Structures are given as C-alpha cells and as structure tokens.
Amino acid sequence: MSDEEEVKKIREHKEELLKKMISMPNEIFHINTVDQFNELIEKYKDQVIVIDFWAEWCGPCKIFGPVFEATQKSDWGNHFVFAKLDTEKLPGVSQQLQVQGIPMVMFIKGKKEIFRQAGALPRQQFEMLLGRVKEAIEKMERGSPMHS
Numbered sequence: 001m002s003d004e005e006e007v008k009k010i011r012e013h014k015e016e017l018l019k020k021m022i023s024m025p026n027e028i029f030h031i032n033t034v035d036q037f038n039e040l041i042e043k044y045k046d047q048v049i050v051i052d053f054w055a056e057w058c059g060p061c062k063i064f065g066p067v068f069e070a071t072q073k074s075d076w077g078n079h080f081v082f083a084k085l086d087t088e089k090l091p092g093v094s095q096q097l098q099v100q101g102i103p104m105v106m107f108i109k110g111k112k113e114i115f116r117q118a119g120a121l122p123r124q125q126f127e128m129l130l131g132r133v134k135e136a137i138e139k140m141e142r143g144s145p146m147h148s
Contacts, residue, residue: 032089056088064119
C-alpha cells in the first residue's frame with residue numbers, strides 16, 4: 001500500500017470515528033417498553049450498546065448502578081451507547097435474552113449480542129471490561145483474528 005493510500009485509509013477511518021462520536025447519545029437510555037428496546041437496537045445498530053439489566057429489589061444492582069452511570073458520563077460515553085433495563089418492568093425481554101442473574105451487562109452490536117458479564121463490577125473492572133470489548137471489536141472491524 002502506498003503512503004497516499006494509507007493516509008486516505010486513515011482519514012476515512014478517522015471520519016467514521018467522528019461520525020460515530022457525533023451520533024452518540026449523551027445520556028443513559030432507560031428502556032421501559034419492548035418498542036423502546038427495539039428502537040434502541042435499530043437506531044444504534046452500528047454502535048456498541050451496553051445494557052445494564054437490573055431490578056429495584058436487587059442489592060448488587062444498587063451498588064453497580066452508580067458505577068454504570070458514572071462510567072457513562074466519562075469518556076466511555078463517547079464509545080458506547082449506555083442503557084438500563086429493569087427486569088421487573090420487562091420480564092419478557094429478559095427471558096427472551098436469557099438473563100438469569102442480575103446485575104448483568106450485555107453488549108450488543110449489529111442487533112446481536114456480542115458479550116455479557118454478570119455481577120456488580122467495581123468501576124475499574126467495568127472500565128477494563130469496556131476496554132477489552134472495544135479492543136476486540138476494533139480488531140474484528142480491521143479484519144484481524146480475535147486472538148492475536
């Protein structure tokens with residue numbers, strides 16, 4: 001590849017990243033209906049959506065909730081679309097997605113689940129998880145093998 005072609009490819013990649021950042025929401029979506037869930041998955045199919053499945057009665061969910069919210073307000077909000085889904089309000093969606101334990105974060109891209117993690121993670125561990133998911137997706141998009 002010539003230098004000119006490489007510069008062009010880098011410029012195109014940069015433009016694509018800027019488009020994604022501009023289209024990122026600046027708040028957490030609270031999914032309260034099946035229609036809202038479907039709209040979110042459709043609207044942000046080109047981005048990575050991270051959904052926090054939780055319930056009001058769940059102690060660990062109450063611990064993880066502020067971690068999830070603070071992380072969204074950080075730079076990670078420019079890389080992921082953050083959403084929360086109350087499993088008590090939408091048991092059908094939770095059952096369909098086979099959510100068996102909460103809190104649980106699920107990563108979705110292109111309308112497909114790409115990863116899930118159960119448990120109330122401390123902020124540092126949650127950010128490490130976000131970094132690993134972001135890195136794995138970038139490798140896939142570049143056409144690199146997942147394990148290198």
